[in-house]
Amino acid sequence: MSRIVVAGAVIDAGRLLLAQRARPEHLAGLWELPGGKVEPGETTAEALRRELDEELGVEVTVGEAIGAPVEVAAGVDLVALRAELVTGTPQPREHLAIAWVDADELAALCARGVVVPADTAWLPDLDALLRGE
Numbered sequence: 001m002s003r004i005v006v007a008g009a010v011i012d013a014g015r016l017l018l019a020q021r022a023r024p025e026h027l028a029g030l031w032e033l034p035g036g037k038v039e040p041g042e043t044t045a046e047a048l049r050r051e052l053d054e055e056l057g058v059e060v061t062v063g064e065a066i067g068a069p070v071e072v073a074a075g076v077d078l079v080a081l082r083a084e085l086v087t088g089t090p091q092p093r094e095h096l097a098i099a100w101v102d103a104d105e106l107a108a109l110c111a112r113g114v115v116v117p118a119d120t121a122w123l124p125d126l127d128a129l130l131r132g133e
């Protein structure tokens, strides 16, 4: 049975919210779109709202999918959904840090190899969103 992991592309004023993973060891220190596993009975949107509340203490509204799903492990697909902040200021409760990056900063982080590998697949889609195309 396939599992879904959902990640949020939270964009505010031309900047994308990134979070720096604390674990597991091979991903620690790398930047990601925050999110987590969809639990049984949840929609992807419900899972993303729950994960961003748990991990960052924010309430969001969830929008459309961006990019294509990425297979992160056998039978595990990662999907990215747009999200907008409704209430709260993101705090890194489970991450090492958070950052708001513009299109150039995002491209530079990807080029430096400090973005979680699966998430780099969405760079063209995120770049277009951040540049307002």
Ligand code: DCP
Pocket (backbone or CB within 6 Å): 005, 006, 007, 032, 033, 034, 035, 036, 037, 038, 072, 078, 116, 118, 119
């Ligand atoms: N993942 C990824 N890119 C993201 C988010 C997640 O590549 N933007 C990957 C990393 C993990 C898997 O998906 O291999 C599951 O992500 P998390 O560990 O963030 O999910 P949970 O927080 O739900 O995990 P757990 O409940 O096990 O702590």
